[in-house]
Amino acid sequence: MTSSVATRPQQPPPARARSHRSIPARLLVAPSVILLVLWMVVPLAMAIWFAFQRYNLLIPDNREFVGFANFAYILTDPTLWISIGITLVLVVSVLAITIGLGTVLAVLFNQEFPGRGIARVLAISPFFVMPTVSALIWKNMLMHPVNGLFAQITRGLGLGAIDWFADFPLLAIIIIVAWQWLPFSLLILLTAIQSLDTDQMEAARMDGASAMQLFRFVVLPHLNRAIAVVAMIETIFFLTIFAEIFVTTGGGPGLATTNLAYYIYLKALLEFDVGGASAGGLIAVVLANIVAIFLMRSVARNLDT
Amino acid sequence: MSTVTLRDIHKTYVDNEVIKGVNLDIHDKEFVVFVGPSGCGKSTLLRMIAGLEDITSGDLLVDGERMNDVPPDQRGLAMVFQTYALYPHMTVAENMAFSLRLAGVSKERRMERARDVARILQLEPLLDRKPGKLSGGQRQRVAIGRALVRNPKVFLFDEPLSNLDASLRVQMRIELSGLHESLQSTMIYVTHDQVEAMTLADKIVVLQGGVVEQVGSPLELYHHPRNLFVAGFIGSPKMNFLSVQTTGVQDSGTTVRLPGDATITIPVQPRTLMAGDRATLGIRPEHLRIDATNPTLMGEVLVVERLGGETYLYVKVAGGDTFIVQTDGNSRAKVRDRVPVTIDGSVCHLFDGEGQAIPKAERHPLSLTRHPEVPLHTEATLEQTYEQPIQPREVPRQAE
Ligand SMILES: Nc1ncnc2c1ncn2[C@@H]1O[C@H](COP(=O)(O)OP(=O)(O)OP(=O)(O)O)[C@@H](O)[C@H]1O
Numbered sequence: 209m210t211s212s213v214a215t216r217p218q219q220p221p222p223a224r225a226r227s228h229r230s231i232p233a234r235l236l237v238a239p240s241v242i243l244l245v246l247w248m249v250v251p252l253a254m255a256i257w258f259a260f261q262r263y264n265l266l267i268p269d270n271r272e273f274v275g276f277a278n279f280a281y282i283l284t285d286p287t288l289w290i291s292i293g294i295t296l297v298l299v300v301s302v303l304a305i306t307i308g309l310g311t312v313l314a315v316l317f318n319q320e321f322p323g324r325g326i327a328r329v330l331a332i333s334p335f336f337v338m339p340t341v342s343a344l345i346w347k348n349m350l351m352h353p354v355n356g357l358f359a360q361i362t363r364g365l366g367l368g369a370i371d372w373f374a375d376f377p378l379l380a381i382i383i384i385v386a387w388q389w390l391p392f393s394l395l396i397l398l399t400a401i402q403s404l405d406t407d408q409m410e411a412a413r414m415d416g417a418s419a420m421q422l423f424r425f426v427v428l429p430h431l432n433r434a435i436a437v438v439a440m441i442e443t444i445f446f447l448t449i450f451a452e453i454f455v456t457t458g459g460g461p462g463l464a465t466t467n468l469a470y471y472i473y474l475k476a477l478l479e480f481d482v483g484g485a486s487a488g489g490l491i492a493v494v495l496a497n498i499v500a501i502f503l504m505r506s507v508a509r510n511l512d513t
Numbered sequence: 514m515s516t517v518t519l520r521d522i523h524k525t526y527v528d529n530e531v532i533k534g535v536n537l538d539i540h541d542k543e544f545v546v547f548v549g550p551s552g553c554g555k556s557t558l559l560r561m562i563a564g565l566e567d568i569t570s571g572d573l574l575v576d577g578e579r580m581n582d583v584p585p586d587q588r589g590l591a592m593v594f595q596t597y598a599l600y601p602h603m604t605v606a607e608n609m610a611f612s613l614r615l616a617g618v619s620k621e622r623r624m625e626r627a628r629d630v631a632r633i634l635q636l637e638p639l640l641d642r643k644p645g646k647l648s649g650g651q652r653q654r655v656a657i658g659r660a661l662v663r664n665p666k667v668f669l670f671d672e673p674l675s676n677l678d679a680s681l682r683v684q685m686r687i688e689l690s691g692l693h694e695s696l697q698s699t700m701i702y703v704t705h706d707q708v709e710a711m712t713l714a715d716k717i718v719v720l721q722g723g724v725v726e727q728v729g730s731p732l733e734l735y736h737h738p739r740n741l742f743v744a745g746f747i748g749s750p751k752m753n754f755l756s757v758q759t760t761g762v763q764d765s766g767t768t769v770r771l772p773g774d775a776t777i778t779i780p781v782q783p784r785t786l787m788a789g790d791r792a793t794l795g796i797r798p799e800h801l802r803i804d805a806t807n808p809t810l811m812g813e814v815l816v817v818e819r820l821g822g823e824t825y826l827y828v829k830v831a832g833g834d835t836f837i838v839q840t841d842g843n844s845r846a847k848v849r850d851r852v853p854v855t856i857d858g859s860v861c862h863l864f865d866g867e868g869q870a871i872p873k874a875e876r877h878p879l880s881l882t883r884h885p886e887v888p889l890h891t892e893a894t895l896e897q898t899y900e901q902p903i904q905p906r907e908v909p910r911q912a913e
């Protein structure tokens with residue numbers, strides 16, 4: 209057989225017909241578009257507006273246009289750069305944990321074993337707990353150096369207790385957020401695995417693939433897109449982690465757990481510096497967009513093939 | 514040499530026995546086709562040979578070596594799946610060379626091998642494409658190529674053509690046949706399709722409910738079906754069956770009386786049937802004739818199916834049975850016509866009360882095994898074929 213590709217000139221649909229159809233369509237989508245614009249553009253415009261103002265709530269009358277002074281001030285503030293670094297560490301490590309562990313668990317939960325249904329429900333349940341509540345649970349019931357379950361266990365073993373939020377604050381936050389988000393990646397990756405054709409696995413077995421090779425060459429490529437989607441969605445949420453930090457460490461000790469979201473909060477509500485906070489917010493938006501563009505690119509490439 | 518031998522193979526899923534003791538010898542270079550109704554266990558049997566299903570009991574030998582516990586990749590077999598089962602993220606070349614990659618063959622060597630195989634299958638222009646951008650027929654070819662690359666002792670095919678459209682199926686069927694001719698390797702092939710089975714096979718294995726009903730060359734099954742099931746399964750349209758009464762048993766044949774009081778003599782060996790016994794007469798639609806000179810029966814046409822080249826008449830005959838008669842495409846028969854039907858006793862089949870065929874007095878000259886390596890049937894082995902006791906079947910057959 210030859211493989212010539214017959215290309216027939218594509219006829220564009222008549223332009224008039226298209227615009228005819230789209231007038232009522234545009235009318236119909238208008239309300240949601242307008243709402244979305246108001247919802248997104250108005251706060252953004254206000255943030256931009258405030259970012260160019262000197263506006264401190266302690267001296268609200270002293271309000272004036274200051275050009276880029278807020279940005280200059282924020283960008284030279286070492287705290288901003290520390291918080292950006294912490295944000296990136298937080299995002300990357302939680303992504304790595306949730307996706308790595310999520311993939312392994314998805315493979316395991318795809319096997320037949322007694323009590324699989326219950327195990328699945330249990331594994332997915334953390335997702336239904338509010339961030340504040342789960343942070344409180346971890347703070348007071350699990351990681352507390354005196355009452356916490358971990359401390360009791362390690363002390364029972366004669367190892368002493370770890371004061372998580374004092375000694376490993378960022379790690380503690382990472383664990384809490386990863387615990388919350390693991391179910392999400394597990395759920396998506398499990399459904400992706402279930403859509404894997406069993407014949408493909410069997411063909412690979414006949415080709416001589418070991419369990420590891422099966423995972424590496426058949427399962428993992430199949431999960432590629434799902435992993436990209438999980439990474440994208442999670443990144444968007446992880447860039448703005450707030451409740452877990454607010455409830456547990458309050459950004460401390462020192463600046464150890466101050467991420468960008470928390471930094472902006474500190475600026476706006478503790479220093480009452482609306483102008484500076486808005487400028488920080490804009491920087492956060494820019495950062496999120498840069499990350500999002502990269503992610504979109506890689507996901508789009510994945511979806512292509 | 515690559516032979517496959519099945520010895521009393523059983524397969525039980527939990528408590529559902531789906532393969533109930535299969536014995537089979539597959540010779541070197543033989544093209545063996547498994548046929549049978551849906552759910553009869555064809556795929557299960559093939560997958561057990563492949564090593565994808567555990568064998569509950571019995572022995573599987575490849576080249577005389579017991580393979581029951583050998584992992585699938587070390588059995589020296591390659592399988593082509595109905596769904597192709599290509600790796601979607603790999604190119605055609607990578608798909609075909611995947612087994613070599615796993616075996617640690619260098620990239621150059623394996624790409625060279627993939628190219629060689631692609632040449633045989635005319636896949637060369639497609640080597641760098643991903644499966645998603647191939648047509649069904651091309652995918653099927655890649656799947657076959659993936660099996661070829663491994664240079665297996667035995668090829669296993671599970672309904673490889675059933676996802677293709679009719680014309681492509683015919684083309685691939687001819688290509689497969691050519692491939693078998695040129696490779697001279699042993700092939701085991703599962704299909705639903707009568708034509709595929711008849712045209713490709715050296716040997717057809719008819720399965721029903723996990724039991725082998727008959728093994729033989731296509732024409733052997735066509736001319737000498739061993740029982741009612743095989744007689745009805747092989748041939749399209751289906752063989753006509755008619756309940757008859759035995760009136761006389763002679764050496765030259767057995768005479769039976771049809772419902773309309775006509776009698777015919779069928780040249781079968783005098784066996785278990787006695788005069789007065791009930792029996793079943795079988796006659797294929799293509800052997801019935803509409804002929805007014807000396808009609809055996811009169812019947813009324815119920816349905817006329819015109820296929821152009823031939824016409825199928827559904828004829829209701831005395832006694833209430835309906836016959837399918839294959840006649841000329843130019844037949845002028847119309848619905849509700851009364852037509853004379855002639856039955857030629859020499860091409861009829863006769864089955865006893867248990868549904869077992871009464872052996873014909875003479876073998877059909879073409880019905881001997883086609884395979885050159887296998888000795889032609891001698892009279893003695895033929896006798897044995899019929900002498901084998903009927904397999905007891907306590908387990909009710911699965912309907913379907
Ligand atoms: N994993 C399984 N567990 C339990 N029963 C099974 C399993 N796989 C197959 N069966 C049963 O085994 C029987 C044979 O199945 P098999 O797939 O071999 O049929 P088949 O002859 O290939 O049918 P088809 O022509 O429809 O492909 C069927 O009754 C099926 O229900």
Ligand SMILES: [Mg+2]
Nearest residue numbers: 555556557671
């Ligand atoms: Mg099947």
